[in-house]
Amino acid sequence: MNPRRWPIVTDADRAAIARVLDRGVLSGAGAPEVKALETEFAAAVGARCCLATNSGTSALHIALAAAGVGPGDEVIVPALSFIATAQAVLQQGATPVFADVDPDIYNIDPADAARRVTSRTRAIVPVHLHGLPADMDAIEALARGHRLTxxxxxxxxxxxxxxxxxxxxxxxxxxxxLNSTKNLPAGEGGLFVTDSEELYARAARVRFDGLEPPSKWDPTHPLDDEADAHATLRGWMYLPGELTSALARSQLQRLAETTARSQRNAARLSARLATLPGVEPPRIPPDRTHVFHKYRVRLDGARPGAGLGPTALRDRVLEALRAEGVEAVLWQTAPLPAHPLFASRERYPNAEAALASTLVIGSQSYPLFAQPLEVVDAWADAFERVWKVILRAAERIYR
Ligand SMILES: Cc1ncc(COP(=O)(O)O)c(C=O)c1O
Known part of the structure; x- marks a missing residue:
């Protein structure tokens, strides 16, 4: 059975796009799809306020701007993430300070983050990497002690x-x-949420070239929704369009279904992989749920029998899995501080070890969370075959 490609587009999605085209309104800070998406996503999350943006990066950027982060400030971010987490800090003129990650769950290590706090630290951005919430209690405690956002x-x-x-x-x-790869895909887009009216108001102006969002929207003059006030701060044009917002609303209706399928698939695959010596499925602390945007497996080269160094083992398994028709990727090959943009010489041992000894089952185009059970089982069968061959070969070499 062929794996299912992501994103899945349904008749409901097509109808949502047709609705926008029939209405003939493609944009506007007060336009109906944008406003409805904001209301519906805020309700889905349980937050008071939401702003739709044209990317996740811009949603992060307006949050940093609303927090008052600026030049001279430091913002602590994890060493393992997508580069956007650090770029948003640079976009606000501040300096990202990288903290190492927890070796078991790959999220920011609160103890290492605490060691990085200086008098210039203003904020901390924990990433819920791959869909697993970070250790928020420890991060909140750290933030409270140092008055960080x-x-x-x-x-x-x-x-x-x-x-x-x-x-x-x-x-x-x-x-x-809302990028196409995400569990809630709409092409390109983002969503900012907060419970604070004050932060919402500031972020809304940063999103709209420093202008107050319009208080009224007139369907007979949809392009005349001029801002009610003059610019009060530096802003960017980060508004999403109506087509994206309508698609996001339609996809939001299926988010619970996507989450359930993702968790079902991950549980099935983990049950199979956990029986293989030296293979460690993702860990989930009991106080949180994982939505498995990515499914990262650790391979233990030190286990008796495997006998290969971590990256050699990882690369061999990756190649063999692909030869078996399994979608598998590395997703990130270096910690963020090692990107040429930062060229940091500092070592982040846990982030480095995580990247060296793990791979992701499912690709961006064919993620695990999109698959029917038959494909999950076929990938588990293939993994077992590959692992058996690797163990046998290693035994022959190292006996
Ligand atoms: C952890 C993380 N942060 C931020 C972003 C930025 O989102 P976007 O690509 O929508 O700008 C991404 C998405 O790729 C991400 O994976």
């Missing part, structure tokens, strides 16, 4: 829950992504 990077974690609370409501502000 916490902004959740929830780009990969729509629908995840930490201690009974939805991701997006665990800090002052949060940013989600």
């Amino acid at each position: 916490v902004i959740e990077d929830a780009a990969q974690a729509h629908g995840a829950v930490y201690k009974g609370r939805a991701v997006g409501t665990l800090a002052a502000m949060a940013a989600f992504s």
Whole structure:
């Protein structure tokens, strides 16, 4: 059976796009699809306020701007993430300071983050990497002690829950992504959420070239929704269009279904992989749920029998899985501080070890969370075959 490609587009999505085209309104800060998306996503997350943006990166950027982060400030971010987490800090003229990650769950290590705090630190951006919430209690405690603003990077974690609370409501502000690869896909787009009217008002102006969003929208003059006030601060044009917003609304209706399928598939695959010596499925602390935007497996080369160095083992398994028709990728090959943009010489041992000894089952185009059970089982069968061959070969070499 062929794997299912992401994103899945349904008749409901087509109808949503047709609705926008029939209406003939393609944009506007007060336009109906944008406004409805904001109301519906805020309700889905349980936050008071939401702003739709044209990317997850811009949602993060307006959060940092609303927090008052600026030149001379430092913002702590994890060493393992997508580069956007650090770029948003640079966009606001501040300096990203990288903290290492927890070796078991790959999210920011609160103890290492605490060691990075200086008198210039203004904010911390925990990333709920791959769909697993970060250790928010420890991060909140750290932030309280140093008066830091916490902004959740929830780009990969729509629908995840930490201690009974939805991701997006665990800090002052949060940013989600609507990029096609995500569990809530709409092409390119983002969502900013907060419970604070004040932060919302500031972020709304940063999103709209520094202007107050229009208080009225007139369907007979949809392009005349001029701002009610003059610019009061520096802003960017980060508004999404109506087509994207309508598609996001339609996809939002299926987010719970996507989350359930993702968790079902991950549980099935983990049950199979956990029986293989030296293979470690993703860990989930008992106080939170994982939505498995990405499914990262650790391979233990030190286990008796495997006998290969971590990257050699990882590369061999990756190649063999692909030869078996399994979708598998590395997703990130270096910690963020090692990107040429930062060229940091500092070592981040846990982030480095995580990248060296793990791979992701499912690709961006064919993620695990999109698959029917038959494909999950076929991938598990193939993994077992590959692992058996690797163990046998290693035994022959090292006996
Ligand atoms: C962890 C993380 N942060 C931020 C982003 C940025 O989102 P976008 O690509 O929508 O700008 C992404 C998405 O790729 C991401 O994975």
